[in-house]
Amino acid sequence: MQYLAYKLIAILIGVLLDLILGDPYNFFHPVKVMGNIISFEEKLIRRTKARGSFLKLLGLAAVLFNISLAFLFGYLAIILFKINKYLYLIYTSYMVYVCLAARSLHFEADMVVKELDHSLERGRKRLSYIVGRDTSELSEEEILKATIETVAENTSDGVIAPLIYIAIYTPLGLVYKFINTMDSMWGYKNENYGNLGFFAAKIDDLVNLVPARLSALLILITNIFNKNILYACKTFFKYRYAHASPNSAFLEAPIAGLLKIRLGGPHKYFSKIVDKPYIGDIDEKVNKNGVYFTIKAMYKALALLILAIVAIYLKLILK
Numbered sequence: 001m002q003y004l005a006y007k008l009i010a011i012l013i014g015v016l017l018d019l020i021l022g023d024p025y026n027f028f029h030p031v032k033v034m035g036n037i038i039s040f041e042e043k044l045i046r047r048t049k050a051r052g053s054f055l056k057l058l059g060l061a062a063v064l065f066n067i068s069l070a071f072l073f074g075y076l077a078i079i080l081f082k083i084n085k086y087l088y089l090i091y092t093s094y095m096v097y098v099c100l101a102a103r104s105l106h107f108e109a110d111m112v113v114k115e116l117d118h119s120l121e122r123g124r125k126r127l128s129y130i131v132g133r134d135t136s137e138l139s140e141e142e143i144l145k146a147t148i149e150t151v152a153e154n155t156s157d158g159v160i161a162p163l164i165y166i167a168i169y170t171p172l173g174l175v176y177k178f179i180n181t182m183d184s185m186w187g188y189k190n191e192n193y194g195n196l197g198f199f200a201a202k203i204d205d206l207v208n209l210v211p212a213r214l215s216a217l218l219i220l221i222t223n224i225f226n227k228n229i230l231y232a233c234k235t236f237f238k239y240r241y242a243h244a245s246p247n248s249a250f251l252e253a254p255i256a257g258l259l260k261i262r263l264g265g266p267h268k269y270f271s272k273i274v275d276k277p278y279i280g281d282i283d284e285k286v287n288k289n290g291v292y293f294t295i296k297a298m299y300k301a302l303a304l305l306i307l308a309i310v311a312i313y314l315k316l317i318l319k
Contacts, residue, residue, distance in 0.1 A: 001317050003081055008313040010089050011166065014096020015306060022103030030073075030098050030174070034181045037066065042186070045196065055195040063182060063199050070178040074171025096166055099173045101158035102302055105151055106295050112147045113288045116140060132188070133267040144286050148294045149263050152251040155298040160218065160305055161211035167309050179204050205246050212247035216240070218301035219254045231282070232257030239279040249279055255297065256280035259290050 023029055041062045050058050077095060081088040108130045116123030123143045124135040130150050138146065157180055166173035183204035186197025216236060223229055235257030236250075242264065243249040249264075256263045262283035264276045 001319075004313055004317050006081065006085055006089055007092065007170065008310065008317070010092035011096050011163070011309065012306075013089070013093040015100065015163070015302075017093065017097040018100040018103050020103070021097070022107055023098075023101065031177060031181060034066070034070075034178050035185065037069075038062075038182055038185050041066075042196070052195060056198045059186065059196045060199040063179070063203060066178045066182060067175055070174040071171045074174040077170045092170060095170070095173060096163075099162035099166060099177050101154065102298060105154050105158055105298065109147050109151050109291055109295055112143065113291050116143055116288075141286055144288060144291060145261065145263055147291050148255060148259070148261075148286070149252055151291065151294040151298060152255040152263075153248055155219070155301055156208060156212045156215035156247070156251055159298060159302050160215040161208060163302075163305060163309070164211050164214065165207075167313075176207055179207055208247045212250040214305075215301060216250045216254050218304050219251070219258075219297050222300035222304050223254075223258055223297065226258055228258050228260055231260065235280055238281075239277075242277045242279050244276075252279050255294055258297070259286065259293060260284045261286045261290065 023031075045055070045058045045062065048058065074095065077088060077092045080091050108126075112123060112126045112130070115126040120140060120143075123140065124138055127138070127143050127146055128135045131146055133146070135143070135146070161180075162173050162176050165176045179200070182200040183197070186193050187201035187204060188194070188197060189201075220229070220233060220236065223232065226232070232254050236253045239253040239256070240250050242253070252263045256279045260280075260282045262278050262280035264279040266273050266275050
């Protein structure tokens with residue numbers, strides 16, 4: 001019970017650090033290290049000239065190695081608790097902090113809006129920092145919708161999912177983050193990454209199945225008094241499986257419904273048009289308020305999850 005008490009404190013400190021500090025560009029961040037490791041692994045794998053199924057197996061080997069590595073660093077928190085409670089508190093708080101991306105997601109979305117206020121070109125350039133699609137020909141409305149989609153999808157990937165996994169079992173937070181980072185770098189269905197990132201993408205889909213659905217539920221619950229809530233629920237149930245990904249539309253659908261806009265549609269990736277289905281039946285004109293609404297929806301979902309975690313932990317501690 002003492003362990004749970006310290007862990008709850010660490011979770012709350014970590015969340016607070018993320019909300020206050022975000023991810024400073026000049027500060028050491030484990031996710032940057034993860035990215036460097038993944039890039040190094042790709043260079044090694046490419047040197048083998050592997051193709052087809054063998055390339056898939058090498059990609060799987062990299063995924064399993066990275067999961068093991070992340071688990072070891074996550075498990076260090078449990079070891080530290082047995083050595084020194086304060087070291088555990090510092091280490092676990094930092095782990096929670098680096099696994100979350102609420103403040104940085106807020107910052108990046110806000111910067112897209114501010115740059116768009118200056119010019120269309122600056123808005124396109126800033127958006128390119130946070131999306132994989134080609135932004136060079138996007139209109140103002142398309143930029144705003146892309147930003148909304150990014151915040152919605154990353155409400156699960158960057159906020160809700162890592163916190164859920166940490167709350168369940170501390171090492172799983174870093175494991176999830178490594179898997180998610182691999183998917184963001186290798187999870188493209190194209191000639192370069194279709195085989196290499198096959199298992200990274202599949203495992204990422206798997207670990208996001210529950211968090212994506214819970215995130216959607218949190219968004220709908222925390223907007224229960226929104227005037228568009230019934231339409232949002234209808235949109236969610238109609239379009240939640242609209243994407244090829246089993247998870248992405250679960251976050252975009254409720255937001256599309258709450259804002260009464262249409263998300264998705266064809267996007268250009270690596271000079272090729274990728275057809276994606278539209279999400280939503282009504283397509284009212286979107287403005288920057290839609291971006292800020294989505295940011296608020298993310299924070300409200302996070303707040304409700306924290307309340308649930310605190311309630312569950314306190315019940316276990318006081319039992």
